[in-house]
Amino acid sequence: MSHQLGVGLYGAGNVVQEAHAPAVAATAVTRLAAVCDIDQARAEALADSYGGASVYTKLADMLADPSVDIVIMATPNNLHRRDLEACARAGKHVLCEKPLAVTYPDALEMVRICQEHKVILKTGFNQRYLNQVRMARLAIESGLIGEVFSFRTVFSAKWDNWVDGSNFRWDLEKSGGATTNDNLIHRFDMIRYLLKDDYAEVVADISHCVIPPVVDDNVHLLVRTARGARGSFTADRYSPVLGDATELYGTRGSLSFWTNAGTPFFDVPLAINTTVPMSELPEVIRKAVYPSARSKQNRHVWDGWLSLWPQRNEWDTYAEQLAGMAQEILTGTRDGIGATGMDGARATELVHASYMSQIARSWVPMPLADDAPFAIPNFEKKAALA
Secondary structure, rough: OOEEEEEEEEEHHHHHHHHHHHHHHOOOOEEEEEEOOOOHHHHHHHHHOOOOEEEOOHHHHHHHOOOOOOEEEEOOHHHHHHHHHHHHHHHOOEEEEEEOOOOOOHHHHHHHHHHHHHHHHHEEHHHHHHHHHHHHHHHHHHOOOOEEEEEEEEEOOOOOOOOOOOOOOOOHHHHOOOOOOOOOOHHHHHHHHHOOOOOEEEEEEEEOOOOOOOOOOEEEEEEOOOOOOOEEEEEEOOEEEEEEEEEEEEEEEEEEEEEOOOOOOOOOOEEEEEEOOOOOOOOOHHHOOOOOOOOOOOOOOOOEEEEEEOOOOOHHHHHHHHHHHHHHHOOOOOOOOEEEEEHHHHHEEEEEEEHHHHHHHOOOOOOOOOOOOOOOOOOOOOOOOO
């Protein structure tokens, strides 16, 4: 295998055009080898915009191309398992856009298939690479907020803010969820990543309230982790303004951050309160603190609050994610950030368990059985009040 890996883009929709294709071009050890999409004209236009690449309309034809080492899969969620199996059997490594699968058993099988064929599987949780998220993890690892026992996270985004050509999200058989399995699944992974913990139990209230597509547009979850933290996940598809905040509370302090956009409620990308002395803070965090005039001498008075503005890298995260995967393929060394296939499966497990909870109207323990039954709740009728 050459030191520059050939990437095949499977799907040429919005996320590929705006994020994955630029990431391939920006990564020193990757090059665009092929584009595959059922719309040949769209595939050709994307390939031409990056100086040319082979164009296919069938996955099997792209997989037969020896110049393709990595497949970036950005197709409807219900196709992921079938198409990933074909990629693995062809010996191609896969970066699969989130969610990894619609069901937990399918996600586990995808992990198993890649292990069997000795190919690397990564899940597209690019938000792990956001600088404020990386700094938040460093703060937690360094003990700045102590042992975390509580968290809450919210992600509100109007349903028609991001419209793509297919709008497959509103077809629940294809997407597996328009909010729970789309926006909120980023947060399912992020909390696991920050806490290095797994989910042990969930109770859900998932409903359709107002938007034209009859999908999950109002989601509220309570969870307990294996190590005893409690937390809530909230998301909707009807709020006209983006609501984006995550808070974690520990025995020595707390922190909050946003991933996509700030608001007057959360006006800095990362805020930390800690009882750890300034002199004991990790250097990267200490150097990111800007003093404020809080005394007559115009000197910084340490009160435990840190307001941090890490360099914005929202769109760079896709290139960093791909570079980390390429490094693992070429050297066998993981970057410690990128989400594995099993990370993707664990996030899908929480979606699956949440739907089970909504249907049963009860707490659901995890881990789920490998063959746990799956059903999407009926959003046609409003959830009854207890």
